[in-house]
Amino acid sequence: MKLITAIIKPQKLDDVKEALVAAGIIGMTVSEAKGFGRQLGLTEVYRGAQYKVDLIPKIRLEVLVSAKNADKAIKLITDAARTGNIGDGKVWATPVESVIRVRTGESGEEAI
Amino acid sequence: MTDVVLNTGDTAWVLASTALVLLMTPGLSLFYGGMVRAKSVLNMMMMSMVTIGIVSVLWVIYGFKLAFGYEANSQWYGALSLSGLGSAVNELTNNGGVYPIPLLAFAAFQLMFAIITPALISGAIADRTKFTAWAVFVGVWVTLVYFPVAHWVFAFGNKVGDNVSGAGFLAARGVEDFAGGTAVHINAGAAGLALAIVLGKRVGWRRESMRPHSMPLVLIGAGLLWFGWFGFNAGSALGANGVAALALLNTQVATAAAALGWLLVEKFRDGHPTSLGVASGAVAGLVAITPACAFVAPWAAVVIGLIAGILCALAVGLKYKFNFDDSLDVVGVHLVGGLWGCLSIGLFGSSAINSLGLDGIFYGGGTVLLGKQAFGAFFVMAYSFIATLIIGFIIEKTIGFRVKPESEAAGIDYDQHAETAYELTSSSRGGFSS
Numbered sequence: 001m002k003l004i005t006a007i008i009k010p011q012k013l014d015d016v017k018e019a020l021v022a023a024g025i026i027g028m029t030v031s032e033a034k035g036f037g038r039q040l041g042l043t044e045v046y047r048g049a050q051y052k053v054d055l056i057p058k059i060r061l062e063v064l065v066s067a068k069n070a071d072k073a074i075k076l077i078t079d080a081a082r083t084g085n086i087g088d089g090k091v092w093a094t095p096v097e098s099v100i101r102v103r104t105g106e107s108g109e110e111a112i
Numbered sequence: 113m114t115d116v117v118l119n120t121g122d123t124a125w126v127l128a129s130t131a132l133v134l135l136m137t138p139g140l141s142l143f144y145g146g147m148v149r150a151k152s153v154l155n156m157m158m159m160s161m162v163t164i165g166i167v168s169v170l171w172v173i174y175g176f177k178l179a180f181g182y183e184a185n186s187q188w189y190g191a192l193s194l195s196g197l198g199s200a201v202n203e204l205t206n207n208g209g210v211y212p213i214p215l216l217a218f219a220a221f222q223l224m225f226a227i228i229t230p231a232l233i234s235g236a237i238a239d240r241t242k243f244t245a246w247a248v249f250v251g252v253w254v255t256l257v258y259f260p261v262a263h264w265v266f267a268f269g270n271k272v273g274d275n276v277s278g279a280g281f282l283a284a285r286g287v288e289d290f291a292g293g294t295a296v297h298i299n300a301g302a303a304g305l306a307l308a309i310v311l312g313k314r315v316g317w318r319r320e321s322m323r324p325h326s327m328p329l330v331l332i333g334a335g336l337l338w339f340g341w342f343g344f345n346a347g348s349a350l351g352a353n354g355v356a357a358l359a360l361l362n363t364q365v366a367t368a369a370a371a372l373g374w375l376l377v378e379k380f381r382d383g384h385p386t387s388l389g390v391a392s393g394a395v396a397g398l399v400a401i402t403p404a405c406a407f408v409a410p411w412a413a414v415v416i417g418l419i420a421g422i423l424c425a426l427a428v429g430l431k432y433k434f435n436f437d438d439s440l441d442v443v444g445v446h447l448v449g450g451l452w453g454c455l456s457i458g459l460f461g462s463s464a465i466n467s468l469g470l471d472g473i474f475y476g477g478g479t480v481l482l483g484k485q486a487f488g489a490f491f492v493m494a495y496s497f498i499a500t501l502i503i504g505f506i507i508e509k510t511i512g513f514r515v516k517p518e519s520e521a522a523g524i525d526y527d528q529h530a531e532t533a534y535e536l537t538s539s540s541r542g543g544f545s546s
Contacts, residue, residue, distance in 0.1 A: 044323060045382045047392060047428045047441060051321045 001096040001109065002070040006061040007033065007089040008081040013059050019080040025065060025073050027112075033060040038086065058089060064099060066109050116204060119212035122351035126217045129347025132340045133224035137164055137231050139336025143391070144235050146329030147440050149322060151523030152239040153329075153533045159234035159246055166250045167227045172197055175226060175254065176219045179262040180207070182270035182278030190263050190278065208268025208276060208283070211350045221347060222262070229258050229296045235440030236304030237311050237513075240520050243528045245513045249307075249503065257499050258299065261492055265295040287488030288461060288469055288481070290359065291348040293403025293454040294492040301447025302496040304438060310504035311513050313437035315520050322439075327387050334391035338367060341398045345405045355466065359405040363398065366405070366417030370397025373421025389425065392445060396424035399449035404457045407469040412460035416453065424449050447493070454489040458482025 008016060013030065020028065034055040041054035065073045070093055077091050101111040141160035145153045167175070174194050177183075181191025197219060205211040205218040230250045234241070265287070269279030282294070289295065314322070324330055345363045349356035374393025375385040400420030401413055408416065428444035431437065438444070458481045461472035470484075471477030507513050514520070519527035526532055 045378075045384065045386065046323050046388050048378075048382065048425070049429075049432070051323050053321070 001099060002065055002067060002093045003096050004063045004065060004073050004093045006077045006091040007058050008061060009089060010057055010059050012081045015080040016061065016077050019076045023076055025069060029062040031060045033058045064112050066112055116210045116212050123213045123217055125352035126213050126221050126347060126350055129343035130221045130224055132343025136337050136340035137228050139333050139340055140231055142329050143333025143337060144440055146326040146333060147324040148238050150325040150534060152525055153325060154525040154531055155528055156238055160231040162247055163231040163250050164227050166247060167254055168223060170251060170254060171223045171226055175259050178259040180267055185278045187281040187284060189260050190267060206270050209271045213350060225292055225296055226254060226258055229300050230254055232300035232442060232446055233304045233307060236308045236438045236442040238439035239314050239524055240311060240514050242513060242515050245507050245511055249507055252503050257496055261295050261299055265289050282488045285484060287484050288407055288457050289403040289454060290406040291345045291402045293450045294488050297399045297402060297446040297450030298489055298493050299496045301443050301450055302493045303500040304442030306497050306500035307504050308436050308438045310508055315517050317437045324388060330391050331387060334394050338394055345402060355406050361410055362405040362413035363401055365410055366401035366413040367394050367397035369414045369417035370394060370421030373418040374425040377422055377425035393421040396420045396445050396449045399446055400453035403453045407457050407466050408460040409462060409465055416456045420449050420452055423452055451489050454485050458485040
């Protein structure tokens with residue numbers, strides 16, 4: 001089992017969600033996040049005073065998948081989130097030891 | 113003078129204007145509140161709201177008499193009296209002549225000016241002012257600065273027959289200020305500069321981001337100020353008449369032109385016209401047209417407004433050059449806009465537009481009026497700045513004017529009021545206690 005974490009542009013969330021659901025990968029957790037990578041930041045101007053905004057709003061997407069689905073999910077997310085511009089984000093996968101569905105008590109791949 | 117009888121139309125307009133001008137102070141609290149960070153919006157708004165409380169009470173006890181009483185027959189102050197306005201009931205207004213409106217309507221209308229003037233100052237010392245110190249400051253400042261200055265500028269004397277007694281120092285000299293360029297805006301702007309110096313800079317100034325936390329609040333506040341300002345300027349005619357109509361139209365067009373002027377500066381200098389720019393430009397235009405609104409033609413109001421918008425958009429950068437933290441630009445908008453508005457009458461004033469005024473430079477009057485205007489503007493600025501500096505230093509040395517640096521960094525709302533403005537999460541932060 002793998003936990004796939006993706007940091008993406010907020011406006012690409014719907015595309016990513018639809019791509020995963022269409023491929024039968026159901027379920028995700030989404031949180032609003034802020035951060036910076038190589039893009040660094042933006043500048044906002046208030047009454048002529050410039051403020052550097054170096055933590056930019058992003059979406060953090062977490063998807064639990066079985067080991068055999070991991071590569072497919074990563075490719076779907078990467079393709080759907082790509083605009084080709086700087087700031088498109090990152091996707092990574094980490095191994096998961098155990099998963100339990102709270103309602104039924106099922107565990108392992110059945111709980112995904 | 114028993115031949116003047118109460119006029120219901122005039123009275124209705126002054127009463128309605130009074131309510132309009134009151135609304136400006138909660139409007140100001142939104143304008144200012146949106147411009148500060150989320151951790152200090154309540155304190156910012158509270159400084160305006162408590163000012164309504166303090167000044168209203170002082171006004172009835174002695175403030176109105178100190179500004180507009182004529183018993184002392186002085187050009188410097190009205191009258192020292194604690195009569196609580198009991199003797200004013202059923203009298204008509206006499207201010208350089210008898211107006212057919214109740215004296216109490218005039219007193220209520222002028223109260224709203226006395227409220228908003230100190231409230232304007234609060235923008236210069238955002239995020240860091242001890243609330244009790246602010247409350248003490250407001251009471252002392254209106255007593256020693258606003259009430260006397262209002263007498264100098266707005267008190268035209270008690271007229272009986274051809275005798276006028278007790279007119280204010282600047283009013284008697286012919287300084288033209290229809291609705292408060294000197295007494296309200298230059299006064300508040302110079303006081304704001306003095307307090308910004310007394311209190312010093314905010315923790316993290318020019319290092320941390322201090323961007324406005326809510327531009328929609330700023331725009332709502334600017335809208336309420338604009339709306340209320342029709343009462344401020346057109347109400348100052350003290351009647352429902354042609355002067356009021358002129359003042360109202362001039363207020364509208366000067367404000368519109370100033371908003372455009374500020375946006376033009378931003379477009380060419382910064383690349384983007386901003387919502388804070390349109391709101392700030394509108395207020396700069398309102399400030400500048402305030403003294404001039406009943407003395408100039410509508411086309412001149414457009415010019416005055418446009419220049420005000422451009423001038424103030426450039427002036428708000430001065431604090432970075434001179435290194436003082438006038439947090440919300442009370443100096444750049446109210447002092448600079450007020451100075452320009454007062455001086456502009458010396459250029460565009462026309463006796464054909466208003467027979468009470470003189471002709472300015474563009475109407476063949478030469479520099480006489482401009483000289484009077486400059487004298488009045490700089491006299492009020494100097495008095496307000498010095499007096500406020502002294503009051504501010506005394507408060508700083510006795511009860512202290514600022515909150516602790518760690519309280520300021522954590523947020524003044526919680527420190528001074530045990531409240532926070534926003535609960536934007538549905539997850540619980542705790543439960544009911546006691």
